[in-house]
Each structure stands twice: as C-alpha cells, then as structure tokens.
Amino acid sequence: xxxxxxxxxxxxxxxxxxxxxxxxxxxxxxxxxxxxxxxxxxxxxxxxxxxxxxxxxxxxxxxxxxxxxxxxxxxxxxxxxxxxxxxxxxxxxxxxxxxxxxxxxxxxxxxxxxxxxxxxxxxxxxxxxxxxxxxxxxxxxxxxxxxxxxxxxxxxxxxxxxxxxxxxxxxxxxxxxxxxxxxxxxxxxxxxxxxxxxxxxxxxxxxxxxxxxxxxxxxxxxxxxxxxxxxxxxxxxxxxxxxxxxxxxxxxxxxxxxxxxxxx
Amino acid sequence: xxxxxxxxxxxxxxxxxxxxxxxxxxxxxxxxxxxxxxxxxxxxxxxxxxxxxxxxxxxxxxxxxxxxxxxxxxxxxxxxxxxxxxxxxxxxxxxxxxxxxxxxxxxxxxxxxxxxxxxxxxxxxxxxxxxxxxxxxxxxxxxxxxxxxxxxxxxxxxxxxxxxxxxxxxxxxxxxxxxxxxxxxxxxxxxxxxxxxxxxxxxxxxxxxxxxxxxxxxxxxxxxxxxxxxxxxxxxxxxxxxxxxxxxxxxxxxxxxxxxxxxxxxxxxxxxxxxxxxxxxxxxxxxxxxxxxxxxxxxxxxxxx
Ligand SMILES: Nc1ncnc2c1ncn2[C@@H]1O[C@H](COP(=O)(O)OP(=O)(O)O)[C@@H](O)[C@H]1O
Ligand SMILES: [Mg+2]
Numbered sequence: 001x002x003x004x005x006x007x008x009x010x011x012x013x014x015x016x017x018x019x020x021x022x023x024x025x026x027x028x029x030x031x032x033x034x035x036x037x038x039x040x041x042x043x044x045x046x047x048x049x050x051x052x053x054x055x056x057x058x059x060x061x062x063x064x065x066x067x068x069x070x071x072x073x074x075x076x077x078x079x080x081x082x083x084x085x086x087x088x089x090x091x092x093x094x095x096x097x098x099x100x101x102x103x104x105x106x107x108x109x110x111x112x113x114x115x116x117x118x119x120x121x122x123x124x125x126x127x128x129x130x131x132x133x134x135x136x137x138x139x140x141x142x143x144x145x146x147x148x149x150x151x152x153x154x155x156x157x158x159x160x161x162x163x164x165x166x167x168x169x170x171x172x173x174x175x176x177x178x179x180x181x182x183x184x185x186x187x188x189x190x191x192x193x194x195x196x197x198x199x200x201x202x203x204x205x206x207x208x209x210x211x212x213x214x215x216x217x218x219x220x221x222x223x224x225x226x227x228x229x230x231x232x233x234x235x236x237x238x239x240x241x242x243x244x245x246x247x248x249x250x251x252x253x254x255x256x257x258x259x260x261x262x263x264x
Numbered sequence: 265x266x267x268x269x270x271x272x273x274x275x276x277x278x279x280x281x282x283x284x285x286x287x288x289x290x291x292x293x294x295x296x297x298x299x300x301x302x303x304x305x306x307x308x309x310x311x312x313x314x315x316x317x318x319x320x321x322x323x324x325x326x327x328x329x330x331x332x333x334x335x336x337x338x339x340x341x342x343x344x345x346x347x348x349x350x351x352x353x354x355x356x357x358x359x360x361x362x363x364x365x366x367x368x369x370x371x372x373x374x375x376x377x378x379x380x381x382x383x384x385x386x387x388x389x390x391x392x393x394x395x396x397x398x399x400x401x402x403x404x405x406x407x408x409x410x411x412x413x414x415x416x417x418x419x420x421x422x423x424x425x426x427x428x429x430x431x432x433x434x435x436x437x438x439x440x441x442x443x444x445x446x447x448x449x450x451x452x453x454x455x456x457x458x459x460x461x462x463x464x465x466x467x468x469x470x471x472x473x474x475x476x477x478x479x480x481x482x483x484x485x486x487x488x489x490x491x492x493x494x495x496x497x498x499x500x501x502x503x504x505x506x507x508x509x510x511x512x513x514x515x516x517x518x519x520x521x522x523x524x525x526x527x528x529x530x531x532x533x534x535x536x537x538x539x540x541x542x543x544x545x546x547x548x549x550x551x552x553x554x555x556x557x558x559x560x561x562x563x564x565x566x567x568x569x
Pocket of ligand 2: 045
C-alpha cells in the first residue's frame, strides 16, 4: 500500500547546522497494516510523516502509494490518499467554523470543491451518525464553533475527519501527546477502534511505549534517521517495555532519550 | 437638527453603496486575514470603467457588471503576486495600488470623467431603492457562496491553512479567488458610487481601505458577528453607521471637511484598541475569579484541556 524506498532528507545541507533527518529509509506497508513508530527525540519520525504527506520533499528516494509514484506531488494533491492527525489539537480543525462545516470540508478530501452547498440535510444526517461513533456527544452540537471545544474533543473530531472518508493511508504523529492522560487514553481507544473498523493502513508515531506494543500489528523503532528495529506481529505479542528499552540500548549504544517518553 | 435629519437618507444611501466595498474588505481582512491595499486602486478602477462605458453608450447595468469584472481581474493579479510570486501580502497590495493608478488613468483617459445628462442605473428609479436591492442581493449571494464547498475552503484558508491543505485544498487558489472576489465587490461599489455622483475621479479611491476597515469593525462591535449571515449583515450596517457618524461630524463647527480622513483613522484606532483592552480586562477578571475559586475550594482541580 505504502512503499518508501531509499528516502533521505537533510536540513541546511553544507552549513554548520546540517542535520541528517532521514538516511536511506526503506519501509513497506501492506494494506491494513497498523504500524507503531517509536524513537528518541530528533530521530526523524516527524520528517518521515512530512515526506509521506508531501509537506517536504525527500532529497533522494521514492514514495509510492497504492502503486502511484507520488514523490513529487504537492501536499494538497496527495491528500486524496492520506488522512492525518497532528500532535497539536488546534492544528486539525478550523476553530471559527462549525463542527458540521469542518466535517463537510473533510468530506471533500481530495475532491474538487464546487459551488454546491457544503452542508446539506442528507450530509448532516450522515455527520450526526458518524459523530455518534465518538461517543462524546458531539452529534448534538453540529452547529457549535469548533473553537469552543476542549483539546480532547477537538482531537477526537480531527481523528474522525481524518478517517471517515477511508483514506488509503492514515498518519498519526503523536496525536495524543498534548492531552492529559485520561483524554489521551480516550483518543487512543478511538483510534484503535476506527482503524480496525475501517481497516486503515496506519502509521502511528507515539511516545508511549506500552501503547506502541499494545496497538497495531507491527512496531518500528527509529534513531538518527534510520529504522533500527522492525518488530513483526508475532514477536510484538510477547514484547515488554523493558525488552524494548533494552533492545534500543543494545542497538544504538545509548539510553532512549526523550523526556516525554511514557513507559506505560 | 432638522437639516441633520434631512441629510440622513443621503447618508444611508452612501453607506449602502460603500457597504459593497466593506464586504470586499471583510473577505480579505476578516476571512482571509490578508490586509489588502489593492482596494484603494480597484475602487477607482470600478468607477472609471463604469463611467467610460456609460459615456461611450453602453447600458449602465452592463457598465456596472464590467466594473465588477475589472475589480476581479485586479484582485486576481494581487493574489498571483502574493501566492505565485511569494511577495509579502501588504506589499503585493501596495504594488497593485500603484500600478492601478496608471491603469486607471489609461482607462479614464483623464483624471476626471463625468456623465452629466446621460443615463445611469439611478436615472429612472429611486437611488435608495436600487442600492437597497443591489446590496441585499449581493449580501445574500455572498452568504450563499461562503456556505458552498468552495466557500468553506476559502474560509478555512484564513482560519487554519494547514488543515485545509491537508484535506486537499490548493490554498494558493483559494486566496486568489478570495482576493479577486473582494476587489470585484470593491470595484462594484466604485462603479455605483461614480454613477450616484455622476463622476469618476482618479483620487476617489484614496482612503477607502480605512473606511472599509472602520465599517467592518464598527459593525462587529455593535452588531456582533457569530454566523456568516450576521457577520455580513453587521458589515453592511457598520458601513451605514459609519456614514451617519461622518455626517454628524460634518456638523461640528470646529471640524473641517478635510479632517474627515483623520476622523476615520481615529474611529479605526478606537475600534481596534477598545476590543483588545476589553478582552484583556475580561481575562484578568476571569483569572482573578478562578484563583479565588481555587483558594476556597482546594479539592476542585484546574480547568485542564
Ligand atoms: N524544518 C527543519 N529545519 C531544520 N532542521 C529540522 C527541521 N525539521 C526537523 N529538523 C531536524 O531533523 C531531525 C529530525 O527531526 P524530527 O523528524 O522532527 O524528529 P522526531 O519527530 O523524531 O522527534 C532533528 O535533528 C531536527 O532538529
Ligand atoms: Mg516529532
């Protein structure tokens, strides 16, 4: 479904600030794969997400989705394949617009936007039904401005907006990191159920080790721009957080350094 | 006092004509968060196109629509400079405003064109009736547009550009469309103003940006702006209120007509500063109230996410 081959990305090449964000990354996701991604700060996880979604272009290598080579396609043209939820709960929704207007914009992902009404009675019924899956009562607040919602509610809405049109690929970049533990748990549970229900091919960056092991059918660990560990479904079932941390130290020769790391 | 009352219909009429311009400023300033100075030129472009076409025998309504089109082109160029040319927004507008000065002189052929004795859209019917109809129709069409899929992505471009791009909208295109539509409305306003005053002047656009901002801000301050329908209505009413304020200011003995622009600037400053002060006072009050609550009720936890 997603095929990344030999992707590299440098920042500020040739200057004292040169940073190697990604070096020769190869990653292949089968349809329905749910891959969790962990790694220390600055490992290149977000850069990888940005290269898949087209926010940045790789200096070398290729990105393919469902057989289409999309390496050079601008961000807005790829979004027909890709759903995204950002770390910042404010980033995924438009605050001055209503819940139903936000959903209407997500509904048109990757389709031409014309002079037809964005919210029609038929669509409104559909939005209500979809919102009720979140189980937090947003289905009764269709006309409320999104700016009035709490961070957790906004992130739940972002998650629904990113998934309910069934993108080929779902990218989640620490999308629960800015929430308090209870809300983070709610969003994690929602993520798990939405991804399974819709069989979405998903790449999820998380700083929560326990979550990374519990969710999905594959786990990859990144460090200094490389994938240093790739754990398959069977091995993942038996993996513990201690083993995972140990493994990291063995391979990289240092402790997993990230002040936000949650061991679970 | 009586003469002040007598001058009110004129003020309302002018307020309505300028309301179209204010709706244009609302699109760029409020929706797109793009302070666009092109309007200073495109207002005159609209007036010039309307006058020249009418003096050359075109139907006044055709001339009015052509004014709208001329503004759309000017706005699209500003949008292209900003998005494709990567020129700073304010600067793109200034560049276009300067360029339009020359272009407007070319359109008009001379600094001042008048149509005395020739038919305009106001000749056969009551001016107030015509402008009320034009403004209501334009306002409702704009509301409708802002609720279409394209309109939603235009609004989202100003609200959260990253988000709407992640859903596949080309935000460069939506910006160009928005700036173009804005200037089309401004030029339409210029076209109507020229016909109402039966003349177009090369300097008629000077200061309209501030008048537009004043109308938007006064409207929001007095009438609020929650839903699109109310927000655009507030802009129209704001424009009328602004004209009424100016009419009253004219009556103040120690003020001269030439002080008008200064008064407008002061109105905009007051309108911009007061809400900021109100907001910070409200914040402080809320913070004090919350900390008092937390002191008296140690079990209760902070607001959280
Ligand atoms: N826009 C940028 N400009 C310069 N350096 C960047 C930029 N984005 C990321 N980097 C650098 O690239 C490396 C990888 O960053 P990132 O992908 O954000 O890491 P992660 O998400 O794994 O914490 C880091 O060294 C970071 O400082
Ligand atoms: Mg990151």
